[in-house]
Amino acid sequence: MSNAKLKNSTTEWRDLDALHHLHPFTDHKSLRASGARVIVKGDGPYIWDSEGHRILDGMAGLWTTNVGYGRAELADAARDQMLELPFYNTFFKTTHPPVIALSKKLAEITPPHINQVFYGSSGSESNDTAIRLIRHYWALKGQPQRHIIISRKNAYHGSTIAAGSMGGMSHVHKHSYPVYDGFRHVMDPYWFGESRDGETPEAFGLRAAKALEDEILAIGPENVAAFAGEPVQGAGGVKIAPDSYWPEVQRIIDKYGILFLADEVITGFGRLGTWFASDYYGLKPNIITFAKAVTSGYLPLSGILIDDKIVDALMGHDDDFNHGYTFSGHPVACAVALKNIEIMEREKLVARVADHGGPAMARMLAKFKDHPLVGEVRSVGMMGAIELVADKRTRRRFDNPGRVGLICRDHFFREGFIMRAVFDTMVCAPPLIWGDEQFAEAERVIRKALDLTLADVAGEIAA
Numbered sequence: 001m002s003n004a005k006l007k008n009s010t011t012e013w014r015d016l017d018a019l020h021h022l023h024p025f026t027d028h029k030s031l032r033a034s035g036a037r038v039i040v041k042g043d044g045p046y047i048w049d050s051e052g053h054r055i056l057d058g059m060a061g062l063w064t065t066n067v068g069y070g071r072a073e074l075a076d077a078a079r080d081q082m083l084e085l086p087f088y089n090t091f092f093k094t095t096h097p098p099v100i101a102l103s104k105k106l107a108e109i110t111p112p113h114i115n116q117v118f119y120g121s122s123g124s125e126s127n128d129t130a131i132r133l134i135r136h137y138w139a140l141k142g143q144p145q146r147h148i149i150i151s152r153k154n155a156y157h158g159s160t161i162a163a164g165s166m167g168g169m170s171h172v173h174k175h176s177y178p179v180y181d182g183f184r185h186v187m188d189p190y191w192f193g194e195s196r197d198g199e200t201p202e203a204f205g206l207r208a209a210k211a212l213e214d215e216i217l218a219i220g221p222e223n224v225a226a227f228a229g230e231p232v233q234g235a236g237g238v239k240i241a242p243d244s245y246w247p248e249v250q251r252i253i254d255k256y257g258i259l260f261l262a263d264e265v266i267t268g269f270g271r272l273g274t275w276f277a278s279d280y281y282g283l284k285p286n287i288i289t290f291a292k293a294v295t296s297g298y299l300p301l302s303g304i305l306i307d308d309k310i311v312d313a314l315m316g317h318d319d320d321f322n323h324g325y326t327f328s329g330h331p332v333a334c335a336v337a338l339k340n341i342e343i344m345e346r347e348k349l350v351a352r353v354a355d356h357g358g359p360a361m362a363r364m365l366a367k368f369k370d371h372p373l374v375g376e377v378r379s380v381g382m383m384g385a386i387e388l389v390a391d392k393r394t395r396r397r398f399d400n401p402g403r404v405g406l407i408c409r410d411h412f413f414r415e416g417f418i419m420r421a422v423f424d425t426m427v428c429a430p431p432l433i434w435g436d437e438q439f440a441e442a443e444r445v446i447r448k449a450l451d452l453t454l455a456d457v458a459g460e461i462a463a
């Protein structure tokens, strides 16, 4: 295709997109003015836009394409299943081989006390399911007053009204009119942003955990159904809890006998170098929610992994749990998920993150910690963040949060690289297949983009 033809197509696509497609989480006025970026192809760790630019994908689509793009095996698995049985529901006491096989496989790779799976199609749906199941569990146990779920500020659990209310993002709450009742939000374990002068990460982690205990006591433990948390807060800016936090949170959960929902929509399927972040942190959740990378994003699939204690409560009663989706356990999505997990096992991708990708990410980010714009770099497994600040010494932020992050993101993009800006925190979560070549390329682009951003905001930086 000639350049002229490509350019022409891009304009047409942008115009049509602007006319007919309303995008998620978007400032529609500004998108209409700028036009959308059109992505037309992916292969391995790269994507291509409609003007032929090759782009290194530092966000795995959206924390999703763990095995990378262009896997013919996944397409074959979908095609074969479509021809065999493209759809049948799992209501009314029916099942089918792909959902059985995937459920068995998931039970094998989750902790031993988790053996059952309930399916949906998105992370938001899986969290809605978890919320209903948690409250149903306590009703079955004769404690229906236990309905309050405690989550954290800046948590992201999805965009449906229930999951959005369980999340702790004020800009999501703002559009819920009003936020659903029955959720409380405690401080998030964000040492860089929330610690007091001279407070060590260890001491801060214990203080953040204590906020959970204080809230349980304020509400009355007899009214608390569960604590919900992402093992690493992803969309909130890759906030990694200090080492002291999770053991203390687990101790508090056990002490008050509340349920524990680990939202692993981002961290599930190898991101931290273990199948689930719960393994990485030694957590014992009663429910794990998953989505995204279960199929590496090749088809929508999500679900909740449920422990024996909750399943036993369900089995002890003979009334229905009135909840489900037409596409719960969709056969084609299940077949693709099975093949995706088979690829991850065959290529030892989870161990590769632990042995190679995670350490390479940490080494790469460490090279930027002395840059004048950078307040902190942090990573766990293949999730990392670079905090941009106006004053390195005092951690003072730039005015108008998000402005400098967008400047930096645009420099990344012009250099053929995608990292996401969460306000002024640049976050990275690439496909797990990244090797030395991709890390070297990312390092070169990050250095250049940080320098260009610094030049743009030089007048605002503390001397």
Ligand SMILES: Cc1ncc(COP(=O)(O)O)c(C=O)c1O
Binding pocket: 121, 122, 123, 124, 125, 127, 156, 157, 158, 159, 230, 234, 235, 263, 264, 265, 266, 291, 292
């Ligand atoms: C931790 C977490 N939970 C839930 C969700 C919602 O998933 P979905 O967008 O598939 O509804 C997300 C999305 O990024 C997420 O990061």
